[in-house]
Amino acid sequence: MSRTKTPSRGILITGASRGIGAAAARAFAKKGDRVVVHFHQQQQRAAEVLERLDGTGHTIAAADLADASQVAELAATAVAALGRVDVLVNAAALLAESSTGGRRGDHPLEHTAYADWVEIWQRTLAANLLGPANLTWQIARHMIEVKPADGIPAGRIVNVGSRGAYRGEPEVPAYGASKAGLHAFGQSLALALAPHGIAVTTIAPGFVATDRAAALNGPEGAAVRAQSPFDRVATPHEVAAAIVALADPLAEWASGAVLDFNGASHLR
Numbered sequence: 001m002s003r004t005k006t007p008s009r010g011i012l013i014t015g016a017s018r019g020i021g022a023a024a025a026r027a028f029a030k031k032g033d034r035v036v037v038h039f040h041q042q043q044q045r046a047a048e049v050l051e052r053l054d055g056t057g058h059t060i061a062a063a064d065l066a067d068a069s070q071v072a073e074l075a076a077t078a079v080a081a082l083g084r085v086d087v088l089v090n091a092a093a094l095l096a097e098s099s100t101g102g103r104r105g106d107h108p109l110e111h112t113a114y115a116d117w118v119e120i121w122q123r124t125l126a127a128n129l130l131g132p133a134n135l136t137w138q139i140a141r142h143m144i145e146v147k148p149a150d151g152i153p154a155g156r157i158v159n160v161g162s163r164g165a166y167r168g169e170p171e172v173p174a175y176g177a178s179k180a181g182l183h184a185f186g187q188s189l190a191l192a193l194a195p196h197g198i199a200v201t202t203i204a205p206g207f208v209a210t211d212r213a214a215a216l217n218g219p220e221g222a223a224v225r226a227q228s229p230f231d232r233v234a235t236p237h238e239v240a241a242a243i244v245a246l247a248d249p250l251a252e253w254a255s256g257a258v259l260d261f262n263g264a265s266h267l268r
């Protein structure tokens with residue numbers, strides 16, 4: 001007996017110009033889905049991701065997720081491009097700069113000026129927590145109001161959190177807190193949206209070999225890899241495959257879960 005092929009779905013992925021978001025865009029497109037590749041400033045990179053996607057019906061869309069009005073415009077653009085958004089992947093994340101120096105995004109309390117501390121926390125939470133919350137409101141309301149095509153669930157929402165929400169991020173505490181908030185937000189929405197047939201899950205990766213993981217190429221790289229008994233870090237492709245699995249029509253019973261995805265580098 002042949003298995004019925006799942007109809008093409010409309011997918012909106014934030015932060016899809018690079019890293020995990022770009023890998024997720026490629027993974028969904030390879031399955032035959034249509035993807036909106038969101039970016040903030042990296043238009044050229046988003047265009048390159050778009051050009052290499054399998055299939056047709058894809059597009060790119062710009063928005064600053066810290067701006068609520070731009071979030072609403074992004075949702076409208078995605079709906080116009082896809083007809084219906086069946087899956088939302090909140091993959092975008094910000095590591096805010098500190099004017100006190102150090103590695104990009106670092107803001108340890110004892111070495112960060114108060115004005116920088118306040119600004120970094122405000123910018124990080126606005127992009128990493130309020131942005132996904134606002135976009136989820138937009139897309140979830142759309143999923144509730146617009147019925148899906150036959151054979152497609154009402155909706156899937158996958159948030160990309162972080163191991164740091166549990167392990168702690170002393171060098172980037174605002175980032176760790178924003179991801180912890182995203183985990184809690186996802187579980188709250190899993191309860192709220194289940195009556196509408198919308199499943200909400202979160203994946204919490206550890207270190208991933210993206211262009212942001214500069215520590216992997218420096219003297220600390222060996223120690224970072226040794227955090228896992230596999231003596232390596234994840235690839236974007238691996239994280240993307242897990243995101244696709246969580247968004248699968250058959251993964252509804254995973255709703256509310258936060259999937260630790262860190263190669264046993266941190267066990268709760």
